[in-house]
Amino acid sequence: MSNLTFNPVMQSPLHHFNLKTKQQHVDGSKGVWANEMPLLGYISLRGNAQNALFTKAAKKALGFALPILPCSLISTSWGCIYLLSPDEWLLVCDRELRTELQQKLEAALVGIHSQVIDNSGGFTTVFVQGKNASDVLHHCTVYDLNALTIGKVVGTTFGKTSVFLHQHNNGYKVIFRRSFADYIWRYLERSALPYDFGIANLGSS
Amino acid sequence: MALKCENSLSLLAHKPITGARLNKDYSIWKLLSQGFKQHQGWTPAWRNPEIKSSYDVVIIGAGGHGLATAYYLAREHGIKNIAVLEKGYLGGGNTARNTTIVRSNYLWDEAAMLYEHSLKLWEGLTEEINFNVMFSQRGVFNLGHTLQDMRDIERRVNANNLNGIDALALNAQEVKDRIPMINISKNTRFPIMGASFQPRAGVARHDAVAWGFARAASNYGVDIIENCEVQGMDIENATIKGLQTSLGYIRTSKVGCVTAGHSSVMAKAAGIRMPIESHPLQAFVSESLKPILDTVVMSNAVHGYVSQSDKGELVIGAGIDHYTSYAQRGSPHIIEHTAAAIIELFPMFSRVRMNRQWGGIVDTTPDACPIISKTKVKGLYFNCGWGTGGFKATPGSGNIFAHTIAHDEPHPLNAAFSLDRFHSGHLIDEHGAAGVAH
């Protein structure tokens, strides 16, 4: 039975909205643009930031020191490390890098109290941009986006659920759990309607 | 211990009115004759007595429950020298703030019997106290939105019927037939699958209940002292001796504490611990509208309930605020959610406007059932923990609490509601199947 061959296909949490087929080149014609950044790699990491063994080992594995200030993140050559809580980080990277990162971390953390989990199937990211991007998000979240400076990530509300927000270049990354994707996208679309909403070709922006 | 069902129905029988002390002069004839005299001849609804230095029984808190307790103490137990002390204006606590839903379709026998006893009293209350409390038996629907809701409804309706309480289980179409405005579409977030319906349930005029009991109690000689705050309890050898109040010291050997949201404060003064947390519960009314909703609709799943008052405003109740508070106000997202819930049930109300919004302080217990109990202090009794749903119990609660105080012994209907249950574990958990209890 070893001659089984398969062609596994992945689907992102927003797959069913067929965003690819609707996406357009981003320009100034619309107030808000958004699209999913599908199928990234997400690794949950927990450990004690006060434990130098842990932070050193993580740094060795990742090539970058973990952010440890409240609500901080660092951008790395391979993605982002978000501090979600004093003892919890989310590593976001290209899906292909996920396994390697995870294995490196696990190897480095042997014997150190910590937790490394591949959570890639469980999250997705939506990128929101355009001149009214922060207006639209102010319809969706109670967080003060003016306080969301570069280098900061916050966990906050989105409609009746919660997300992580990160201001990135010319827009916002909204990171959330898969099962809420349908709700969050609908909520975003609804909120963006008065500003004229376009599905962004993220390659083009 | 648990109430035996066999003999409970007989407990519901109400003693006939004795004594002719009750001022009967509210009538259409009196109104007409006064109309010709510019209404100059009306007398105070309740007396404004001077506070005395000692009473046989002091009731703390002139809410509906406190006033009813005093009334029944005087009327059914012949106690003469009673005071009701109220820190603000009478009927100004939760009695002034509730959405007035009266029903008795509770799940567990103990609770069902208690509330049914009360409902029976409601049915004769206007006549009994000669004050129109506008008890309106327009029926109450408790909607079900999930399969489990429907199981719970079935369970509760069957239990009600076996306890002799009117209740029906309806499917979605039957609900729609009775409330044509309601949205039973399958596409809503929580489609309505059915409801339990109690035809004898309804609403009453909250203020009238307080005033009617105040008037009736006052007629029996009860002293109602407003603007008198109880600030301390004088307890010796685990026996109550008197009360420190903002109007001075009062001697008494029996104190009934009926202070709803403030019960923990009173308990602290008595050195007793209470399984109570005080939370804001908010409500709001719309502007006044022509009749559009002639019944009461409650939904736990979407967190809202609504009826239309005789004045025309939609009276809408919200969910509880999670934090504890004594401030008689809550947070706006609760109200926002409730408005959304009402629109989910009645999409046409989207353009109707909220006129006024307020909050009360509800005394919640771990099992969503009240405490009507003696305490370890002799002569000190507590009646509290009605949480989000005690208005409906006002006459019944007063009636059995009066019995408890008069006899220093629980009435059979409130034996199960003693403080002991939090030690024995014999909770009467109305959360599970009856949900939020309004």
Next chain:
Amino acid sequence: MFVINCPHCNEPREEEEFHYEGEAFIARPAEPETQTDAEWGDYLFMKKNPKGWHWEMWGHSAGCRKLFVVKRNTANHAIDGAWTLTEARAAYDAEMAKI
């Protein structure tokens, strides 16, 4: 509608990000089996529920998911401060010692 400073996120956040978690520092008896029914019942159910200053827990449910302690006045909704569980313990003990 409170603004609460999450001591872990180190910034003020809207009430909707949080979940109320009740009275703080209710100690679980070390040896439950030796408790009487009354003692155990008190631990399970009895609450301080003060009118006035209240030491309580909140969870930052939409944020860092940590529980922490807030000292809040239940009569007027003033907030005196918010601390991590460990920080608050010391402040709480000091205050209780005074009473």
Next chain:
Amino acid sequence: MSSRVIHKHSRVDFSKPLSFTFDGKIYQGFAGDTLASALLANGVKTIARSFKYGRPRGIVGAWAEEPNALVQVDVGARTTPDLKATQVELYDGLVAARTSGWPSLAFDLKSLGGRFSRFMPAGFYYKTFKWPNKFWPIYENIIRRAAGYGKSPIEPDTETYDHKHHHVDVLVVGGGANGLLSALLAARSGLKVLLVDDQSELGGYLLSMPNVTIGNLYARDWVAKIITELSNSPNVTLLERTTAFALHDMNMIQAVELVQDHLPHHERKPEQRRERMHRIRAKQVILATGAFERPLVFGNNDLPGIMTVSALTTYFNRYGVSCGKNAIILTSNDLAYQGVADLAEGGMNITLIDTRANINPLWAARFAKLGVTIYPGYGIDQALGSNAVTGAKLVKLDSIKMSASINCDIIASSGGLSPTVHLFCHDGGRPQWKDNVLAFVVSATGRANAGIYCVGAVTGVFGLQESLSATCETITEMLAALNKKVESDDLSFNTDEINCSPAHAIFRIPTTAKAFVDFQNDVAVTDVELAVRENYRSIEHIKRYTALGFGTDQGKLSNVNGFAIAAEMLGKTIPEVGTTTYRPAYTPVSFGALAGAHVGDTFEPRRYTAIQAAHNSRNASYETVGQWMRPWYFPKPVEDIHAAVNRECLAARNNVGILDASTLGKIDIRGKDVREFLNRIYTNAWNQLAPGKCRYGLMLNEAGMVMDDGVTACISDTHFLMTTTTGGAAGVMSWLEKWHQTEWPELEVYMTSVTDHWTTAALVGPKSREVLAKLCSDIDLSKDAFKFMDWRDGTVAGVPARVFRISFSGELAYEINVDASYGHYVWEELLKAGAEFGITPYGTETMHVLRAEKGFIIVGQETDGSVTPFDLDMAWAVSMKKPYSFIGKRSLARSDTARTDRKQLVGLLTDDPNFVLKEGAQLINSDNITPPVPMLGHVTSSYYSAFLGRSIAMGFVIDGIKRRSDEGNNIVYAWADGKAVKVKIASSVFFDAEGARHDV
């Protein structure tokens, strides 16, 4: 009957005529009009009929204070009840109708009853409609029909709403002179400023007094200049048509913006909102909400044609509407004088009746020039006229001597200003009575420590110049507290105002005629009097007994008069009487705006698994479980639920079925103390579970009641994967964190939710191994290599998978977990692979039947928060010997909880194998039904088992475990639908008790 006056400062654009309909008649107005100004311009005086007595009523105010003119605007899905005509901006094609008066405005049937008004004093209904008791429903029906103003729409709203959150340094509420100045000063110092004003145009009362000069500018130009600067400041946002309707703790303000209601239908955009609610969190709030002029109370003061002086002035100056030719102005203060002068200058014929004997000579001189007749020391005893005012009977106040009657077509009165203190009081603030201004006012900086500042008329400073200077001081103080200072050099506010002489403390003029305090609720002076007589002496009792201030205007004009009259009757001072409580909403706000986007699709999150599209394509019917949408069953064409479930069950038992179990909560727990942690959380023991193995666990709350259950796998000695119920997942996660963070921080464990990461497909049935084998080559699936309650890592359909050999059906079964990104793909591969065995997707209903056949519980269905593991006959899952007293353990030993005759879970069988008991049926001891009937328990689960060919059920019965094996005592009756059905208490495991089927 147009009575327009055209002047250059009017805010109405006479070049843009608009047509509108009121009560079926077509009229013309102009852009800039409100419905009220346009109606008045058209000579429409009667707009409503009063609530109790059916008396004709006209427009009294010019804005939010209006008590009478409630109208129904628009029709169909857009119809909106109870709008105040004074606040409805006119647009072309507007259709409005009266909300009272039947059959018509001209003749209201109630007015007949109104003749009996003497029999309907305050609270009369409490004294009557009682006899006979049983007629109350009939009386009530009549009362209800008489009550109510507008009609609710009966169609769903077609327009939308949303919320927007703001976080600003400074929120200014009110765009009058003082609000604008505050915003300007705050903005110049660099703060982020938001200003909201409820009107269509900024300027506040200055729009009504355009001829006043500030510095060297006319008020209107002064306003324009400030607006220009504010509009050009990037740190400032101005929101017009936006009412701050509530102020909550810590300066959270809710404000509703009317986005498109003022536009003609064809200009409203479907993508725009009707209304938007702004939730504003402001570091500093500046209340610049102004004041409303209250009328004086006198006889027949409710006749159409009687209004406040400020309303009359506003209609004249701002809207270019002359409400009459011959006006009587009744005042007790100088504040009304500027308006009087404007009206007189504009050509209105004016008789000024001042309740004060002495008139400020400067004004007297000015009025003399303008030809105003003055009656100092007089009042109005009563207005004359039947359907509209035609004159007034004067009274000389010092002697209470009746005096001549004067003809007029309009009466306007002013009893002074009532500051708009509402927002200040919403979060517990209280206003203070100030005798010198005869008003309840709020203090400018009294709540500065809470970040609340007050400026302008709301503070009781009514002179314009004085208020602007005071505003500067207040804002300077606010800025100083923020280490900033006022950046301005032009802070002189000389106005051409004449200094005020003291006002007269008079609120009503005694009269024998009916004199109304609260128009909307028909509360007359005699009602307040009656309330006091009957001992309703607290102002709250008076409010509640008479309905004073209960209306949709919330007593903006009437409250203070009511308090004053009550004070008079009670022999108290006004501050002793105090105010009632100000509560949101300042003015009414639609439910739609409150709900915002939380309606329809986005009312509440619906959570979906990664396989949703597959379920849709197979026609799944869904069940809501917690937030999740789970397939309930998969009907084929013409199948009903029973047919579908029977088919699905048989497939799983005989061949192979497949269930989407992804919604179960999954928590990854790691650390050296994980076994100890589980020992404390669960009832059973976790020390011995070897890596590669799974175990079922029960979780109790501290009161000993079952709260969740699930299977937990040992991945390694320091790594476990817990599963929870679907609905309980989030709660369990917080529960674990709570215990860990508060009680056991010393335990080395971390937990993280992985619910969303894994898609779980349960492959169930005797053929499941064969199906799996087609897709999986790297796990040895043989019976002994991969045992029941084992798990293995491998690949399924080419995707890394974790496979659990666990069974919630009693069949051979595998739960296949894959990265959810592959979830849909793997599901389809499983279905393809299973096709040859007739693989059948099934939903929660079939899952329930299968588990019930085996007697497995569902938490939430078998349990309701009052059930212990022993009640469930699950003692096998409780280890009483663990060293740490697991959560809930001690509670199990309480006297009531430890009873052995509690309600216990058992199986139930009917005689008739086709009769399916109702879930929720109550169990009783006999079929003799005479309430009250003692209840023994109830049916929790009940199904038709196609596999067993009979119905089965589970339920609780008092002492059920003993009765189950007591042949003589094992019959009970299940009561539902009005009948009792005999049932036998049985084992809840209906077949394969020995577990042979899963052990293959």
